[in-house]
Amino acid sequence: xxxxxxxxxxxxxxxxxxxxxxxxxxxxxxxxxxxxxxxxxxxxxxxxxxxxxxxxxxxxxxxxxxxxxxxxxxxxxxxxxxxxxxxxxxxxxxxxxxxxxxxxxxxxxxxxxxxxxxxxxxxxxxxxxxxxxxxxxxxxxxxxxxxxxxxxxxxxxxxxxxxxxxxxxxxxxxxxxxxxxxxxxxxxxxxxxxxxxxxxxxxxxxxxxxxxxxxxxxxxxxxxxxxxxxxxxxxxxxxxxxxxxxxxxxxxxxxxxxxxxxxxxxxxxxxxxxxxxxxxxxxxxxxxxxxxxxxxxxxxxxxxxxxxxxxxxxxxxxxxxxxxxxxxxxxxxxxxxxxxxxxxxxxxxxxxxxxxxxxxxxxxxxxxxxxxxxxxxxxxxxxxxxxxxxxxxxxxxxxxxxxxxxxxxxxxxxxxxxxxxxxxxxxxxxxxxxxxxxxxxxxxxxxxxxxxxxxxxxxxxxxxxxxxxxxxxxxxxxxxxxxxxxxxxxxxxxxxxxxxxxxxxxxxxxxxxxxxxxxxxxxxxxxxxxxxxxxxxxxxxxxxxxxxxxxxxxxxxxxxxxxxxxxxxxxxxxxxxxxxxxxxxxxxxxxxxxxxxxxxxxxxxxxxxxxxxxxxxxxxxxxxxxxxxxxxxxxxxxxxxxxxxxxxxxxxxxxxxxxxxxxxxxxxxxxxxxxxxxxxxxxxxxxxxxxxxxxxx
DNA sequence: CCGAACCCTGTTTTT
DNA sequence: CAGGGTTCGG
Numbered sequence: 051x052x053x054x055x056x057x058x059x060x061x062x063x064x065x066x067x068x069x070x071x072x073x074x075x076x077x078x079x080x081x082x083x084x085x086x087x088x089x090x091x092x093x094x095x096x097x098x099x100x101x102x103x104x105x106x107x108x109x110x111x112x113x114x115x116x117x118x119x120x121x122x123x124x125x126x127x128x129x130x131x132x133x134x135x136x137x138x139x140x141x142x143x144x145x146x147x148x149x150x151x152x153x154x155x156x157x158x159x160x161x162x163x164x165x166x167x168x169x170x171x172x173x174x175x176x177x178x179x180x181x182x183x184x185x186x187x188x189x190x191x192x193x194x195x196x197x198x199x200x201x202x203x204x205x206x207x208x209x210x211x212x213x214x215x216x217x218x219x220x221x222x223x224x225x226x227x228x229x230x231x232x233x234x235x236x237x238x239x240x241x242x243x244x245x246x247x248x249x250x251x252x253x254x255x256x257x258x259x260x261x262x263x264x265x266x267x268x269x270x271x272x273x274x275x276x277x278x279x280x281x282x283x284x285x286x287x288x289x290x291x292x293x294x295x296x297x298x299x300x301x302x303x304x305x306x307x308x309x310x311x312x313x314x315x316x317x318x319x320x321x322x323x324x325x326x327x328x329x330x331x332x333x334x335x336x337x338x339x340x341x342x343x344x345x346x347x348x349x350x351x352x353x354x355x356x357x358x359x360x361x362x363x364x365x366x367x368x369x370x371x372x373x374x375x376x377x378x379x380x381x382x383x384x385x386x387x388x389x390x391x392x393x394x395x396x397x398x399x400x401x402x403x404x405x406x407x408x409x410x411x412x413x414x415x416x417x418x419x420x421x422x423x424x425x426x427x428x429x430x431x432x433x434x435x436x437x438x439x440x441x442x443x444x445x446x447x448x449x450x451x452x453x454x455x456x457x458x459x460x461x462x463x464x465x466x467x468x469x470x471x472x473x474x475x476x477x478x479x480x481x482x483x484x485x486x487x488x489x490x491x492x493x494x495x496x497x498x499x500x501x502x503x504x505x506x507x508x509x510x511x512x513x514x515x516x517x518x519x520x521x522x523x524x525x526x527x528x529x530x531x532x533x534x535x536x537x538x539x540x541x542x543x544x545x546x547x548x549x550x551x552x553x554x555x556x557x558x559x560x561x562x563x564x565x566x567x568x569x570x571x572x573x574x575x576x577x578x579x580x581x582x583x584x585x586x587x588x589x590x591x592x593x594x595x596x597x598x599x600x601x602x603x604x605x606x607x608x609x610x611x612x613x614x615x616x617x618x619x620x621x622x623x624x625x626x627x628x629x630x631x632x633x634x635x636x637x638x639x640x641x642x643x644x645x646x647x648x649x650x651x652x653x654x655x656x657x658x659x660x661x662x663x664x665x666x667x668x669x670x671x672x673x674x675x676x677x678x679x680x681x682x683x684x685x686x687x688x689x690x691x692x693x694x695x696x697x698x699x700x701x702x703x704x705x706x707x708x709x710x711x712x713x714x715x716x717x718x719x720x721x722x723x724x725x726x727x728x729x730x731x732x733x734x735x736x737x738x739x740x741x742x743x744x745x746x747x
Numbered sequence: 748c749c750g751a752a753c754c755c756t757g758t759t760t761t762t
Numbered sequence: 763c764a765g766g767g768t769t770c771g772g
């Protein structure tokens with residue numbers, strides 16, 4: 051078979067990974083070693099050289115962003131081109147599972163039109179259940195808050211233990227039976243409302259595949275991105291999809307970048323995989339193209355704190371660069387100013403090499419954003435804060451989505467509770483409870499129940515609900531019917547949203563309840579409708595109506611950030627958490643707040659993971675890396691003394707400096723080399739139109 | 748059922 | 763200090 055030209059640009063390690071015939075392959079990819087390139091090229095190779103139809107290839111990622119990026123890369127003509135890539139199954143674990151469950155819903159405990167409960171719903175649900183069961187719990191457990199229980203439940207689910215299994219597993223443990231009771235009640239509630247949560251998608255899908263293995267007959271090869279982030283349940287799922295080695299599996303990842311332990315991810319799955327799949331081949335992408343030697347060496351020092359770690363041989367042929375700048379400020383405000391000043395200096399002195407968009411401030415915790423947002427605003431530096439807050443988590447968006455959700459799934463109690471007093475309708479907890487209980491007793495949906503209450507059905511005799519409230523319920527029903535009609539007529543989701551917003555006079559509600567934020571919130575609603583309109587265009591004719599609504603709700607739950615990506619570049623400095631920054635890179639990076647208690651975080655369960663978080667943050671930098679800290683930081687109120695992080699305290703002296711990097715012709719020259727930008731021999735740069743050096747376009 | 752007054756706790760990271 | 767929770771009085 052002739053070597054195709056798309057393999058030419060690869061280095062030896064990458065090539066070995068791409069063309070491996072192993073049925074079980076691990077690609078260990080350190081920061082900047084061409085992970086995405088190896089993965090996408092391997093997919094192209096499987097299709098083009100091994101004649102595997104693209105529809106038999108499944109690519110799983112953890113984030114929507116990663117899925118999107120892979121898809122875009124594969125669409126490029128020199129890899130697959132959009133023709134060949136079309137049939138690929140590519141998406142997050144959650145979207146893959148959701149797709150399977152919808153398609154084979156009859157084989158699952160879920161009912162048609164099930165919806166996915168996001169975290170807030172799940173939280174509210176557990177909170178309510180906890181409250182209800184509180185008195186019957188052991189004294190210790192009564193003192194805990196519902197959030198603890200939710201986490202325990204989630205943990206069990208991600209271990210693959212469902213409520214029934216949990217109950218029987220711990221039937222002799224009084225403390226754990228408290229959890230079991232809440233777990234079971236929670237699951238029952240989900241089922242009653244025809245819902246499942248994020249974890250449930252995976253768990254249900256596992257059961258589905260376990261009992262119906264033929265459903266994944268179509269799969270020839272499964273590829274997994276960021277494998278270090280897999281938890282036990284996801285690992286089981288992969289095993290089911292790959293039929294435990296019968297089909298081929300390729301995983302790509304980096305144990306050193308495993309920073310999701312708190313979400314039950316376990317990098318030990320790399321080892322487990324070699325045990326579970328005989329003849330697993332491991333390829334190490336040893337060359338890093340991203341950072342200078344100084345940065346790589348400093349980062350390596352940090353991650354090596356973990357003595358249980360297998361050492362790596364990551365090297366770079368990049369320039370030595372300058373030592374990492376470790377900068378101290380007296381207060382957090384001054385830290386912000388210091389960074390702002392340095393950003394200005396870089397942009398000025400780099401002579402066009404480094405622009406605002408090439409700079410990031412990476413932080414460990416979201417509450418630090420405020421500090422830097424303020425400093426950057428004051429310095430008039432354009433910036434964007436990537437909060438990780440999802441668009442759909444905005445209250446105003448949820449208000450409207452609750453209506454949509456309720457009209458889609460008539461058993462959706464949590465949406466009903468959410469929407470019933472937005473705007474105020476004079477129904478309190480008691481009335482809602484009555485409606486809920488009646489619905490359960492008669493096995494009516496909530497919509498049917500309300501209908502019967504309004505119609506004064508004999509069974510509702512004993513219900514004492516205020517006449518004003520009855521009137522409001524009637525109006526709600528009218529809206530529901532109107533929406534149903536629109537769905538039957540297959541009208542677009544955006545029109546339906548608009549109809550809901552108008553009919554409940556939502557802007558009036560916003561105006562009355564939020565004086566200052568009113569306009570922002572209205573704009574967000576506009577944004578939601580615009581997003582729906584965009585989705586409307588992508589839906590095929592025969593899928594309109596109720597199914598389109600289901601798809602819309604699913605995509606909006608599973609993919610929280612609708613807009614952040616595009617905004618990210620655009621000539622702005624980026625303020626971002628280490629977790630959100632994984633997979634990204636900038637010419638210049640400030641890792642801010644390098645203090646004991648912040649990095650490593652005070653009550654982190656796993657200190658080794660903390661060093662990996664810092665490792666990830668540091669390895670985002672290509673040319674310049676600053677680690678900054680403030681001797682005093684505002685905590686909740688008042689200032690607190692801080693100390694420099696232990697993780698960086700013993701960096702070898704050659705690896706850091708306590709001053710700002712110098713800029714001169716020589717520096718600009720090696721920077722242009724590391725960035726792979728065009729230059730002249732004499733060091734004068736050709737900077738016109740070098741385009742987007744991040745290479746992700 | 749609602750709002751005002753009061754008490755408490757307490758700052759991760761996110762599909 | 764703030765935001766969520768609880769209590770109490772209309």
